[in-house]
Amino acid sequence: MPEGKIVFKQPEALEDVPTHYCPGCTHGIIHRLIAEVIDELDLREKTIGIAPVGCSVLAYHYFNFDMAEAAHGRAPAVATGIKRVRPENVVFAYQGDGDLAAIGTAEIIHAANRAENITVVFVNNAVFGMTGGQMAPTTLPGQVTTSTPTGRDVKLAGYPMKVAELIAQTTGAAYVVRRTVTRPKYIRSCRKAIKTAFETQLAGLGFSIVEVLSTCPTNWGMSPLEALKWLEDNMIPYYPLGDYKVIDEVEALA
């Protein structure tokens, strides 16, 4: 028998269970990338994750390592509490855009500005997915949601929140980037960013966050493929992919 090389397998950091995510939802891809990075860096047994309130509320059933639940928006505070008493562990929070950019704005800004040595994976899908597709702070101008039935009117509802740009302004943030997962090249780049974010924490360099533009085909009322295209055509122009803050010490890790 010729020696075979395993090129694709279930990450150990991901449970072998079906998720509850809708078909075509990119939450699942993002979970997988996190799990792959945790395996690659051999961090599974020292990682503590925080699941948010949002569609990824059950993430603790999908990841195969210690996890806590946080109240809506409070994941960075819970992560802070854990990391401060267990600095030897790797601590990350997974948050949606309602969770992070609406109810939890104070917690994320202050965690970043304290240079809290934690990692955040921020899933921006431009809606409140879990509660049925209402407007999020990230909803685009004119975007129809269940609470902006005629499209988001910026005169009434304000402007979409540019989280990566905002966090990059904090002195404490070490690594702030925006990625997406709509096609293989973007997925590879996103995986690399998540890895750098964890490495930032491992090196004790402070706060790291990867904003990931993600789809919600169900609440956008689109097929999975239409959703990928809508994201690229509409979200990327408003939320440009790229690196918003990479301090020299993080740069030197590469």
Add this chain to the structure above:
Amino acid sequence: MARVLMKGNEAIAEAAIRAGCDAYFGYPITPQTELLEYMSKRMPELGRVFLQGESEVACINMVLGAAAAGRRVMTSSSSPGVSLKQEGISYLAGTELPAVIVNIMRGGPGLGNVQPSQSDYFQATKGGGHGDYFPIVLAPSTVQEAIDFTILAFELADKYRNPTMILGDGSIGQIMEPVELPEVEPKPPPKPWALTGCQGREKNIVRSMYLLAGPLEARNIILQKKYREIEANEQRHTEYMLEGAGVVIVAYGTAGRVAQTGIKKARDEGILAGLFRPISLYPYPKDALSSLTDQAKVFLVLEMSAGQMLEDVELVVKGRVPVDFQGWLGGRVPSPTEVLEKIREMADKYTS
């Protein structure tokens, strides 16, 4: 043990440190701020965690994180700040995490004032946040008790995996008294459920969510069983001059302390009055209070509120004996003379 002069707030902080508090998260608010300031100095000196969070909301969730990670942890605040912590306390109860929360109560509602008050009794003892739960609540009436109960609070929190509150009013926080600081050898129980990284074991999950009614009902039944156990084992109170007392005053914290002086004066006048002072407000010391219905001609409830604990006394007494009440509002502390006058009135009305 040497006696030292200490302010209530600082005494609670020092007691927490002696009880093995590994981490403290807080936000300034009068009249508890000295507690936070004391921690900001001492915790780093001891290599422990002190963090001034951006809000009480953030602090209680930091507490949840540190508790989930298996550490002894505390936060402190005063009434408006404790209102903000309620969602987090509900999550602590739902996830069965041990943590100590200190509320040095001030006058309300709203911004109210910074004077001593007891008007957060309902919030503290009836759950405070959403869902069916109870924090354990201990009410000191002296600085020494504040120390002793803080140490006890860490023990009870760990024993029952339950949030535990020290409910003191502003005067307990601000008063200076000679105290003895006990040496404590903290012995937290093993915490196999804690988040430490899953090396060599299955993963641990700390959560309160159960999507279906059946599993969540089952979780609630477990919690309720625990609360019944706490109610059976942890009722605490003290008594003062209850021998032969027909006028039984029920008061806690500072109100209880003032009542004591009033009772002494009443006894000097030959009025048979005594004090039943609850220490655990949850679980309420129902059994001992109930057994007093045989001797009492009247229960007089005194509170620095419009009558909150009053409802618990009425529930226990169940109409067997008259229950009377006097309250002081807006941060006003009763004087022993006011108490004495009320005792005289009670004696005239119910015992002659």
